Amino acid sequence: MAAVVVGRFAFWRACRVPAVDVDRARRVTYLCSRQHVFPDKVSLCSRLSVAATRRYSSDSFKEELRVRYLDGEDAGIVVLGINRPKAKNSISKNLVKLMFEAIENIKKNNKARSVILSSLVPGIFCAGADLKERAKMHQSEVGPFVSKARTLITELGNLPVPTIAAIDGAALGGGLEMALACDIRIASDSAKMGLVETKLAIIPGAGGTQRLPRLIGISLAKELIFAAKVVDGKEAHALGLVNHSVEQNDSGDAAYLRALELAREINPQGPIAVRMAKLAINQGIEVDLSTGLAIEEACYAQVIPTKDRLEGLAAFKEKRNPQYRGE
Numbered sequence: 640m641a642a643v644v645v646g647r648f649a650f651w652r653a654c655r656v657p658a659v660d661v662d663r664a665r666r667v668t669y670l671c672s673r674q675h676v677f678p679d680k681v682s683l684c685s686r687l688s689v690a691a692t693r694r695y696s697s698d699s700f701k702e703e704l705r706v707r708y709l710d711g712e713d714a715g716i717v718v719l720g721i722n723r724p725k726a727k728n729s730i731s732k733n734l735v736k737l738m739f740e741a742i743e744n745i746k747k748n749n750k751a752r753s754v755i756l757s758s759l760v761p762g763i764f765c766a767g768a769d770l771k772e773r774a775k776m777h778q779s780e781v782g783p784f785v786s787k788a789r790t791l792i793t794e795l796g797n798l799p800v801p802t803i804a805a806i807d808g809a810a811l812g813g814g815l816e817m818a819l820a821c822d823i824r825i826a827s828d829s830a831k832m833g834l835v836e837t838k839l840a841i842i843p844g845a846g847g848t849q850r851l852p853r854l855i856g857i858s859l860a861k862e863l864i865f866a867a868k869v870v871d872g873k874e875a876h877a878l879g880l881v882n883h884s885v886e887q888n889d890s891g892d893a894a895y896l897r898a899l900e901l902a903r904e905i906n907p908q909g910p911i912a913v914r915m916a917k918l919a920i921n922q923g924i925e926v927d928l929s930t931g932l933a934i935e936e937a938c939y940a941q942v943i944p945t946k947d948r949l950e951g952l953a954a955f956k957e958k959r960n961p962q963y964r965g966e
Contacts, residue, residue: 704737705759706744708751715752715910716902717745722759727766730813732784734769735791742794749965752910753902754798756821757805761891764804764830767812788813789845796820796846796921799914801905805898806830806881807891811869816843819850822917823901824880826872827887827894832880833869855879909947910965915939 705720719741721728745751758764768788776784795802795817804810804818806826815832818824826832834847842848843864852860855878862868872894876884885893905913919938923931942948946966954961 702737703731703734704741706741713899713903713906715750715906716755716899717748717751717753718755718757720757720759721765724760726769726771727763727809728758728760728814729766729769729772730788730817731769731772735784735788738791739794742791742798745798745800751800752913753801753803753905755803755805755895755898755902756795756817757892757895757898758807761808763808764806764810765814765817766809767814767835785844792817792820792845799917800910801902801913801917803898803901805892805895806832806872807887807894811835812843812847813845816845816847816850819854820846823882823898824875825883825885825894825898825901826875826881827891828872828884829887830872830875830894831869832871832875833867834864835867835869837865838867851880907960907963909942909945909951909961909963911945911947912942915941 703721703723705718705722707718707720708714709716709718719738721734723729723731723734745754773781773784792813801823802821804821804824806818806824807830808827809831810818810826811831811833812835815834818832834843834851836843836847843851848860848864851863854860855863859878863870870878870880872881872884875881883897885897887893888896915938919935923934926934947961947963950963951961
């Protein structure tokens with residue numbers, strides 16, 4: 640059915656029904672949620688497996704995006720490391736392409752439990768759009784590129800597994816917009832964050848004007864955007880912009896390490912349950928309460944027939960840790 644492959648926007652429109660039409664909301668949510676529960680597997684040869692230890696040397700990485708599928712006890716954690724040291728991790732055509740590919744592979748991998756978006760360049764998360772590349776574009780190219788970048792960030796937000804942005808340095812413009820699309824943000828206290836587009840006589844074009852107000856409130860978002868303000872990790876935490884602000888360490892990866900700790904906390908939980916919880920929250924927050932409750936009910940229905948639910952009950956009864964398989 641076409642409803643199975645309907646996009647987020649179509650899903651959102653379908654869910655905007657009167658509160659009394661909860662049956663329709665249940666049906667739509669059920670159909671759309673199926674793609675999140677049992678995604679197709681990808682072959683192992685399409686995955687890039689490297690050591691979990693972070694390295695910063697630009698000579699060690701030729702790729703602008705390093706995708707790491709951690710193994711051992713950290714199996715299920717995927718780390719996306721941006722690596723454009725000479726361009727301050729700015730968003731280029733090639734980086735957009737690489738991130739699209741990485742996101743598509745993660746969506747197809749039912750072993751993925753969480754994603755960490757981080758930087759492999761000390762002191763920088765992402766400086767926003769690559770303005771040097773942008774300056775070389777014809778005016779007719781700018782709109783399509785911004786649209787593609789916006790779609791990329793939307794796809795990042797639509798990943799079915801939890802996403803964590805580890806902000807160990809400056810996250811400006813489109814860099815902060817990428818972080819805003821993640822479920823959780825962790826920043827070092829020395830990190831700098833801001834939607835600074837008005838300095839260039841433009842506005843945030845990849846979701847910043849929509850996600851920031853939803854996160855910290857309309858008035859505060861307007862202040863930050865209108866004045867192109869930049870805040871550090873501590874200020875960002877006080878505003879509710881990030882979940883945690885951590886003291887930076889000598890290696891410059893304190894936020895990444897805290898994000899890894901959080902991913903390890905998510906890992907043991909029922910993976911289908913976590914996916915369904917994310918779907919219920921993300922879709923429910925956009926509609927009225929009655930429809931949102933119907934969405935929750937539909938998502939709950941997806942976990943009832945799973946083997947993981949039975950494993951959870953058995954583990955509780957036997958007083959042992961459950962071994963979930965995502966089935």
